[in-house]
Amino acid sequence: MEEFRILSPTGILGYGFPVESFKNGMGKRPHAIAVDAGSTDPGPYYLGSGISFTDRRAVKRDLEIILTAAIGQRIPVIIGTAGGCGGNPHLEWNLEIIKEIAREKDLRFKMAIIQAETSSDYVSACMEQGRLSSLYPAPELTTEQLEATVRIVGQMGIEPFLKALEYGVQVILAGRSYDPAVFAALAVKKGYDRGLALHLGKILECACVAATPGSASDCMFGYLGSDYFKVETLTDKRKCTTLSVAAHTLYEKTDPYKLPGPGGVLDLTGTRFEQIDGSCVRVTGSVFLPSEKYTVKLEGVKKSGYRTVSIAGTRDPVMIGKLDHILKAVQEITHNNFKESGMIYNLGFKIYGKNGIMGNLEPVRDIQSHELGIVIDVIAEDQEIANTICSFARSTLMHYGYEGRVSTAGNLAFPFSPSEFKAGEVYEFSIYHLIEVEDPNELFPIEILDIGV
């Protein structure tokens, strides 16, 4: 069996890669170029707003290099979780970039678009049919939560990719995808073992994060054989070691021996990692165990309001010593000032130098810093209310006359003018659930396009 070769240009589309590494990868004649374009890590905002957390210029730069190289050599390009979150606006955004590149570079190719967005009606029906289950510790889904949810995506497995490949497309742009699926699909289609292909995809999905020194902005190369796979870097600045590759298997996972995904579990109980040469690691023994019922993970967010923040600092030791009391007073004054108005808001403070980073998990109780950073964080039902409360809390905190105060001109140092920033809509994850499906493709409609024709 000939080795199946696959190039992973970058950890996330738009994170960049050295052209030299990419050329080295192309020199190895890959059967496919695959790239994961998203993550839930940047939080719920991007799924809710329909905006990518990656930058358009940066995504275009990466895609331009990938597409111009791949289309000429007729190498399939498979992109998952388009636009950072893989909802319909994200997919549309990424498609527009591809069309623009095709126009500018005079490229022609057949392309598949796979949608991943689903409706709350569909999820509601799944709830009624008992096909929905929650993933502890995510909360149970209630009807109210579902009604408040503004966007839902399903995480597709390899099946929609296999189906799209049947159309003979050269580029696949998919909505929300199980990260390893974009790497594994073509290999599975060609008859390679699904467990090894998915594990290879799991390592390639963050590109050189699995190398040392790690980087999400450098290319990685994978080889898949009948009972093993190998990964290697494409630059002498980094290498794959058994430790770096095995360590990546842990990354962002709860149980590294059992990695659940669409349709089954990737079981790594018998996995072995061996160093082949200075920069290449060989992996054997990873097995895919299909589950009795095929499940798809859903991600959804609801809107919880609008945010305004103000960033400030204090250098005053008397103020730092009385900070808890001062913040409580500002809360009360703000509340009393607007209590007749009926405005609904949440006023919070993040205190850097105290527990701004760890919140309630912070074990250090006493402030040891000579200066503190203060972020006034207001979430309200609309932007104007958030602005009002943030502005009022900011001026109150600036001029609050606490006991023992000597710096009577003002309590805060503001690094910027304006001192408040409208952060816009605020979202929360409301759905993180599994649904049972009859057909792994049922949530993921495919559309075929001829680009550049």
Place this chain on the structure above:
Amino acid sequence: MKLKDIAQVIRSKNSGPFELTFDIIFKDRDMFEMICSKKIINRELISKLYNIPHEKVFSIIEFKPANAIKATIVRPVPSGNPGDTDVYGAQQHVPLLGIELEL
């Protein structure tokens, strides 16, 4: 000796929006096995270090292929929710650095 003296990697990260996972990767197999055999990284320790109830410690798993121990806790606030302080969960590892070891 402290944990940071014998570990190569000590890190935290989201494992999905509702969990926070800690990886401790040891410099060599002997150290890893010794720490595992003494069960030094356990639920009580994690719950004490982060001042959370035992049931919020989701799992502790030893992963031999990477000489690693993984501990996962329930996120006190889901990623990006109002009140969250670390959307990626990448800066919650520090209490682990100072774990005192009597070897």
